[in-house]
Amino acid sequence: MAEFSNLSIKETISSLKNKDFSVSELVDFHITSMESGRELNAFITETSDIARKKAIDCDQSYLKGEEKPLEGIPLGIKDMFCTKGVKTTASSKMLENFIPPYESTVTQNLWNDGAILLGKLNNDEFAMGSSNETSFFGEVKNPWKNIKGNFTVPGGSSGGSAASVAAGMGLASLGTDTGGSIRQPASFTGTVGLKPTYGRCSRWGIIAFASSLDQAGPITKTVKDCALLLNSICSYDSKDSTSSQKKIPDFEKATDESIRGMKIGIPKEYEADGISKDIIEYIEKGKEWLIESGAEIIEISLPHIKYALPCYYIIAPAEASSNLARYDGVKFTHRVDAENIIDMYEETRSQGFGDEVKRRIMIGTYVLSSGYYDAYYLKAQKVRAMISKDFKEAFSKVDAIYGPSTPSTAFELGDKKKDPLEMYLNDVFTVPVNLAGLPAISVPVGLDRKNLPIGMQLIGNSFDEESILSIASCIEKSAKFDLNPNRWWINE
Amino acid sequence: MNNLIKGETGDWEIVIGIEVHAQIVSNSKLFSSASTKFGGEHNTQVSFVDAGMPGMLPVINWVCVEQAIRTGLGLNAKINNYSIFDRKNYFYPDLPQGYQISQFKQPIVGEGSVTIDIDDKKSKTIRIERLHLEQDAGKSLHDQHPEFSFVDLNRSGVALMEIVSMPDISSADEAQSYIKKLRSIMRYLGTCDGNMEEGSLRADINVSVRKPGNELGTRCEIKNVNSIKFIGQAIDYEARRQIELIEDSKEIDQETRLFDPKKGETRTMRSKEEAHDYRYFPDPDLLPLSFSENIIEEIKSKLPELPDNKKERFQKEYSLSTYDSNLLVSEIEIAEFFEAVAKGRDPKIAANWITGEYFAAMNKLDFSIVDSPVSIDNLSKLIKLIEENIISTRIAKDVFEIMLENNEDPEEIVEREELKQVSDSRELEKIIDNIIANNRDQVEAVKLKPKLIGWFVGQVMKETNGKANPKLVNDLLNDKLN
Numbered sequence: 001m002a003e004f005s006n007l008s009i010k011e012t013i014s015s016l017k018n019k020d021f022s023v024s025e026l027v028d029f030h031i032t033s034m035e036s037g038r039e040l041n042a043f044i045t046e047t048s049d050i051a052r053k054k055a056i057d058c059d060q061s062y063l064k065g066e067e068k069p070l071e072g073i074p075l076g077i078k079d080m081f082c083t084k085g086v087k088t089t090a091s092s093k094m095l096e097n098f099i100p101p102y103e104s105t106v107t108q109n110l111w112n113d114g115a116i117l118l119g120k121l122n123n124d125e126f127a128m129g130s131s132n133e134t135s136f137f138g139e140v141k142n143p144w145k146n147i148k149g150n151f152t153v154p155g156g157s158s159g160g161s162a163a164s165v166a167a168g169m170g171l172a173s174l175g176t177d178t179g180g181s182i183r184q185p186a187s188f189t190g191t192v193g194l195k196p197t198y199g200r201c202s203r204w205g206i207i208a209f210a211s212s213l214d215q216a217g218p219i220t221k222t223v224k225d226c227a228l229l230l231n232s233i234c235s236y237d238s239k240d241s242t243s244s245q246k247k248i249p250d251f252e253k254a255t256d257e258s259i260r261g262m263k264i265g266i267p268k269e270y271e272a273d274g275i276s277k278d279i280i281e282y283i284e285k286g287k288e289w290l291i292e293s294g295a296e297i298i299e300i301s302l303p304h305i306k307y308a309l310p311c312y313y314i315i316a317p318a319e320a321s322s323n324l325a326r327y328d329g330v331k332f333t334h335r336v337d338a339e340n341i342i343d344m345y346e347e348t349r350s351q352g353f354g355d356e357v358k359r360r361i362m363i364g365t366y367v368l369s370s371g372y373y374d375a376y377y378l379k380a381q382k383v384r385a386m387i388s389k390d391f392k393e394a395f396s397k398v399d400a401i402y403g404p405s406t407p408s409t410a411f412e413l414g415d416k417k418k419d420p421l422e423m424y425l426n427d428v429f430t431v432p433v434n435l436a437g438l439p440a441i442s443v444p445v446g447l448d449r450k451n452l453p454i455g456m457q458l459i460g461n462s463f464d465e466e467s468i469l470s471i472a473s474c475i476e477k478s479a480k481f482d483l484n485p486n487r488w489w490i491n492e
Numbered sequence: 493m494n495n496l497i498k499g500e501t502g503d504w505e506i507v508i509g510i511e512v513h514a515q516i517v518s519n520s521k522l523f524s525s526a527s528t529k530f531g532g533e534h535n536t537q538v539s540f541v542d543a544g545m546p547g548m549l550p551v552i553n554w555v556c557v558e559q560a561i562r563t564g565l566g567l568n569a570k571i572n573n574y575s576i577f578d579r580k581n582y583f584y585p586d587l588p589q590g591y592q593i594s595q596f597k598q599p600i601v602g603e604g605s606v607t608i609d610i611d612d613k614k615s616k617t618i619r620i621e622r623l624h625l626e627q628d629a630g631k632s633l634h635d636q637h638p639e640f641s642f643v644d645l646n647r648s649g650v651a652l653m654e655i656v657s658m659p660d661i662s663s664a665d666e667a668q669s670y671i672k673k674l675r676s677i678m679r680y681l682g683t684c685d686g687n688m689e690e691g692s693l694r695a696d697i698n699v700s701v702r703k704p705g706n707e708l709g710t711r712c713e714i715k716n717v718n719s720i721k722f723i724g725q726a727i728d729y730e731a732r733r734q735i736e737l738i739e740d741s742k743e744i745d746q747e748t749r750l751f752d753p754k755k756g757e758t759r760t761m762r763s764k765e766e767a768h769d770y771r772y773f774p775d776p777d778l779l780p781l782s783f784s785e786n787i788i789e790e791i792k793s794k795l796p797e798l799p800d801n802k803k804e805r806f807q808k809e810y811s812l813s814t815y816d817s818n819l820l821v822s823e824i825e826i827a828e829f830f831e832a833v834a835k836g837r838d839p840k841i842a843a844n845w846i847t848g849e850y851f852a853a854m855n856k857l858d859f860s861i862v863d864s865p866v867s868i869d870n871l872s873k874l875i876k877l878i879e880e881n882i883i884s885t886r887i888a889k890d891v892f893e894i895m896l897e898n899n900e901d902p903e904e905i906v907e908r909e910e911l912k913q914v915s916d917s918r919e920l921e922k923i924i925d926n927i928i929a930n931n932r933d934q935v936e937a938v939k940l941k942p943k944l945i946g947w948f949v950g951q952v953m954k955e956t957n958g959k960a961n962p963k964l965v966n967d968l969l970n971d972k973l974n
Contacts, residue, residue: 090546204548238551325583
């Protein structure tokens with residue numbers, strides 16, 4: 001059976017075409033993986049029946065030679081994407097029993113291309129968190145234990161998406177990235193995660209956290225798989241006013257392009273302290289690989305990037321406080337009955353939301369309130385514009401920006417749970433990218449001394465996912481990273 | 493012009509500013525494709541967007557944008573071809589998103605003006621501060637169940653224009669004229685049907701009082717007044733209330749009030765302390781609203797003739813009085829009706845008939861011009877009969893009464909009922925000679941008191957069943973009796 005789990009999407013598709021195995025066999029294998037991996041708590045909802053049923057249709061397509069680009073590929077979907085007729089919770093008690101009567105544009109694109117829904121994946125509640133410990137459905141465990149044998153977090157908020165791919169439960173997954181929620185978990189789990197340019201993917205049908213920052217993206221085993229999924233999920237959508245009409249290139253092709261002559265920038269601000277030694281070593285190693293592949297390394301400066309984190313923690317909560325107002329107990333959500341409408345609101349929201357969500361609603365409400373708006377929200381918007389400008393200037397000199405995805409590798413479960421500020425610092429390298437709306441990818445490069453995966457981040461210019469896919473592909477080839485953690489959760 | 497109100501301590505001046513919420517004429521809502529039709533079954537015209545479902549996104553309906561531009565142009569206002577949609581955040585059961593999408597700092601329409609008539613000679617300009625686009629909320633229903641309140645979202649997301657006036661209005665009468673004029677302009681433009689009963693037009697009225705020349709007083713806002721009559725009553729009541737408070741040396745609280753039409757009074761809805769902090773911020777789901785000057789120019793080129801211009805033209809082209817032209821242009825349907833009736837006829841006779849007999853009959857029968865029981869053609873024929881002296885004005889009234897019943901052709905009525913005016917002077921002379929011969933006493937009397945000639949006119953009319961040409965009768969009598 002092992003032959004299934006080690007295959008990439010690309011390889012799986014050619015095997016399916018060769019009739020080496022059927023889609024039904026493939027899906028059964030992944031259902032078994034999903035079921036035997038329940039200890040990881042990556043899935044909130046398993047949709048085995050849907051998957052088996054669709055597998056039969058997919059096998060027919062292969063028989064007739066009518067297969068679509070992702071025909072029969074089982075995927076896990078973060079529980080932030082509304083899936084028609086399938087419970088979608090945002091990992092919150094508030095939406096514990098919410099079954100959307102519609103399908104998000106991005107997932108619909110995948111199903112149109114023949115992909116199969118394996119299940120809905122755990123995440124931080126309403127995608128707020130960096131460790132997947134804020135989920136109402138419990139924490140997700142990283143398939144990678146540290147060298148002491150202790151459990152580590154898979155990162156967040158797309159912790160379930162990253163853990164499931166690392167553990168071979170589904171061939172790939174979808175996540176959402178508001179401040180690093182795809183790239184940081186990918187980095188923590190030795191997977192590839194890409195956040196496209198803001199506007200590449202439709203946000204329609206994705207439960208909103210911070211609308212000006214949210215973007216869907218794939219988590220995969222390989223860079224090429226990432227490109228394959230990207231080909232499917234990106235589309236202009238008239239139902240999302242912020243969706244882009246820019247032409248969508250063939251991303252897969254970009255993964256085969258040479259990077260010879262490319263200019264790759266390294267921000268001098270990244271040499272800040274707080275980055276672990278092992279990661280610094282791998283930054284250097286990566287630099288050498290890039291130079292060996294014919295790229296030119298250029299030092300650049302992003303002077304305002306140091307304000308990105310505080311800026312993000314004003315804008316994202318501000319938008320979230322408003323986006324989450326609709327969960328009030330009146331309509332489709334959890335409701336606590338009370339004597340009057342105000343009490344009903346208060347009880348429903350106190351019980352329906354977890355601490356981190358409440359914290360951000362309060363921050364957001366505060367920064368938007370009369371008398372504080374200018375000092376916080378408006379100023380943050382100005383800083384955001386300056387950060388965008390920094391990137392714009394940088395991209396007049398370079399094709400991509402290279403650096404670490406995170407300052408450290410996966411930390412132990414419970415380690416940072418009590419200190420929100422320390423938790424927020426985890427997003428220091430990923431957040432600026434969302435503020436500027438740029439595409440970025442995290443690609444695994446190796447393990448640190450704790451035996452945990454390290455990821456490097458490549459940031460591209462607006463609507464230039466191709467360059468970062470080419471570079472990531474090149475790093476992937478040089479790093480020769482072993483993708484598979486020890487499957488400790490199966491042995492018992 | 494004296495709008496001052498007498499109080500115990502002297503005269504007071506009222507200062508009024510009005511925010512009008514006008515529902516845009518459009519088939520679908522501001523940000524969704526759900527229908528806007530009035531009177532549907534509860535919750536049958538609701539899209540996922542209107543219900544605030546998770547992950548749903550608003551998409552601007554350009555028809556509504558064009559309607560706002562059209563209205564702005566009709567208010568002689570500056571059109572901002574770059575404006576921003578903001579979220580106005582507050583919790584209410586009939587507000588499914590938890591925020592209303594509105595425009596706060598950068599509205600689509602800037603400063604403009606509306607001219608209202610004070611009397612036949614004087615008019616006054618009310619300045620418009622802004623017009624912005626926003627969504628309507630749903631409707632809470634508290635009378636359907638003993639324990640629960642229900643919410644109807646049919647109205648949720650319907651496009652509104654909020655039109656904010658400067659505090660240039662000084663009396664209840666002016667406020668009513670302002671609303672009527674605004675409504676008339678929007679109906680001409682086809683941007684709002686102005687139906688206050690269905691809630692298509694609602695007004696929030698800001699009222700304060702002061703001694704003439706003093707600083708502005710503390711204002712109260714009367715929310716959601718939904719008839720022209722109530723607007724007048726609410727302002728009068730509120731101004732009196734404020735004057736009494738001040739004259740009793742009491743403070744006026746800046747607050748939001750409601751008008752109770754049954755009691756004819758306003759009362760506190762929420763105090764300043766209870767006022768919401770709406771936490772406005774730009775809606776990240778929507779791009780700034782921008783369009784080219786060409787679009788504005790194109791809309792401008794297709795604007796209909798508006799009431800002010802039409803009035804001027806009526807006065808010039810048809811030599812109508814200010815009073816008549818005002819009446820005729822007040823509703824676009826009336827203006828169109830008039831012009832159709834008057835085509836090829838004496839416009840003054842047509843205007844007199846429409847503003848006089850016709851309006852009176854419509855009022856009495858509770859008909860409006862759109863469901864007029866008398867067709868344009870027939871009314872026009874009636875005017876022709878009068879104009880050509882075939883029937884007298886008095887007889888015309890009788891004919892009109894018959895026409896009201898089943899829209900009969902007036903020519904046929906005249907023919908059938910033999911109502912043609914007797915304009916044959918020989919025939920009339922015979923009748924007159926007869927009357928003179930039989931009433932010698934009256935002939936003597938009229939010599940002393942010429943006014944008594946009316947008695948003779950009456951006799952002639954009696955003999956002819958009212959069909960005698962009155963002018964001819966007068967001329968003949970004058971000849972014979974003097």
